[in-house]
Amino acid sequence: MTIRHSNYQGQILTRGHPILDMSALPEPPPWMVDGLCAQTDPDAFFPDKGGSTREAKAVCVRCPVSAECLDWALEHEERFGIWGGLSERERRKLGKQLKKPTGDNNTDKDSAA
Numbered sequence: 076m077t078i079r080h081s082n083y084q085g086q087i088l089t090r091g092h093p094i095l096d097m098s099a100l101p102e103p104p105p106w107m108v109d110g111l112c113a114q115t116d117p118d119a120f121f122p123d124k125g126g127s128t129r130e131a132k133a134v135c136v137r138c139p140v141s142a143e144c145l146d147w148a149l150e151h152e153e154r155f156g157i158w159g160g161l162s163e164r165e166r167r168k169l170g171k172q173l174k175k176p177t178g179d180n181n182t183d184k185d186s187a188a
């Protein structure tokens with residue numbers, strides 16, 4: 076595994092996946108090895124504040140594991156970087172939407188006929 080650089084949180088960004096310090100995991104999730112970002116510039120996935128996310132998102136949209144990546148980021152509440160094609164702000168918004176009650180409060184009692 077080739078170490079590329081560390082981000083501003085001090086995480087080691089690896090060639091295998093630019094976002095996560097894989098060496099800190101007991102075993103990286105299987106989907107991660109198929110991420111297209113392993114073949115690209117990891118800096119694109121951590122743009123400076125106000126910087127463009129276009130390059131990273133263009134990679135994510137072609138990535139075969141984008142759904143798994145996004146699920147991972149939402150589940151682990153990843154605060155930084157582009158994951159599954161979404162920025163931090165976009166993931167926060169999606170996370171809030173997913174946590175909102177649907178308004179469908181039918182219970183078995185209500186729907187029993």
Ligand code: SF4
Binds near residue numbers: 109
């Ligand atoms: S969706 Fe994007 S960040 Fe996630 S593994 Fe694929 S290329 Fe990397």
